[in-house]
Amino acid sequence: MNDLNPMADVASGGHMLVLDERSTGQEQLIAGMLGNQISAGGAVIVIGASIEESMLTTLVMGCQVAGREADLLVVNPAKPATSHTYNPVLHSSPANIASQVMNFIALQDDSTDQNDAGTGKLLEAIIACLQLGNIPYSFLDLGMFVMKPDAIAALAGFIEESHPGSGALFLLDSALEPFRDAGGNICPSLLKAQYSGLAGSMCMLGTGRLGEIFNSYKPDLVLHEAIVAGRVVYLAAPYIGRGAAASNLRRIVIANLADAVGRFVDGQKAPKVPALAVFTDAGGCNDPSVERLLAAENEKFMRVVISAPSLDAIGQESIDLREVCLSRARSFVFFRPNAEATAQLYLKFLIQDGGPGTGAMAEQMLAFTATQYIAVTDGCNVQWGDARAAHSAAKCRAAVLPRPERFFHEPLTGADQFTQTVPV
Known part of the structure; x- marks a missing residue:
């Protein structure tokens, strides 16, 4: 030995x-x-x-x-x-983000089927539209979208004007069907019944200390870029x-x-x-x-x-x-x-x-x-x-990290133009 x-x-x-x-x-x-x-x-x-x-x-x-x-x-x-x-939800595929983020919905109401495919499809469609429009977004925006019919309608209007007939717009229209009332309008109560737990979790990740890290439209760390750059x-x-x-x-x-x-x-x-x-x-x-x-x-x-x-x-x-x-x-x-x-x-x-x-x-x-x-x-x-x-077992002094230079976003440059959030 x-x-x-x-x-x-x-x-x-x-x-x-x-x-x-x-x-x-x-x-x-x-x-x-x-x-x-x-x-x-x-x-x-x-x-x-x-x-x-x-x-x-x-x-x-x-x-x-x-x-x-x-x-x-x-x-x-x-x-x-x-x-x-x-910002871990910014660059992954819409389906992957939606399936992962939907795990945040707490299964507290047995009468609500939180695993219904339509519930995740709406979130996936919103993300697909944001990515198609090259619109940066964060956890906080996702939480706001699923609770604000006006934000979803504004996004749909933006995509319809900039990318008419796109697959993402069709996906959004289809995913919204279960959430429309008799008059064809997006119903706030139907959204709340499905997404209130998700909205709370997304707001938690997008505000306070966590928000200082995750609520960014131009994050320092983008994993695929970090791998390429070594x-x-x-x-x-x-x-x-x-x-x-x-x-x-x-x-x-x-x-x-x-x-x-x-x-x-x-x-x-x-x-x-x-x-x-x-x-x-x-x-x-x-x-x-x-x-x-x-x-x-x-x-x-x-x-x-x-x-x-x-x-x-x-x-x-x-x-x-x-x-x-x-x-x-x-x-x-x-x-x-x-x-x-x-x-x-x-x-x-x-x-x-x-x-x-x-x-x-x-x-x-x-x-x-x-x-x-x-x-x-x-x-x-x-x-x-x-x-x-x-590896030497010698004791080393604790590492001292400098304060990174923070990038501050111009307002209304991303999904905040629809959700009225405040990115860091």
């Missing part, structure tokens, strides 16, 4: 699942991977529930060493003064609310990232250094978009690393998420297991059925230090490594 390859070549093993019940080795391994990625000039996207000081320091120092300080973007809703702006991004997507709805914002962020990668798969040239996406909290991955990200064809554009304490911890978040990770990740990295049963579980990934040496390998894993690990790629390439050798 003294001749361990510091990185064990795990960084080149495609999409990866890293399991560490103590998190010490996992953090050092990921820090080493991030440092190597930054020094190679590649794009980095780190997504977590909050900004962790040690991770932020790793990114700041990596950028300083590589002379890439200008590439760093930090989205931190907890500290708007030093955060860059980000930017280094640390994005905090916090839990909002309680229960199943708490991770809705994170689902929108993941969907936005999946759409960004999809742009490359659909025709962009693969970069010399594929982007590296790191999810520091597996709970934030509980979304079908993660399955899209972990597709094998994406590896030449972006490698995805998902870190978690254990398979059980992932399963507690979502059985589907665990199955996606196990079926789509090409590399697995296991740090020291806490129990014999966990070691035996890891062996199922490391040794083919009937293979020799299971007892000795289990003993080796149980004797690991906190930073030693064993990795397997493509089900057969097994390597041993030590994360400590890949």
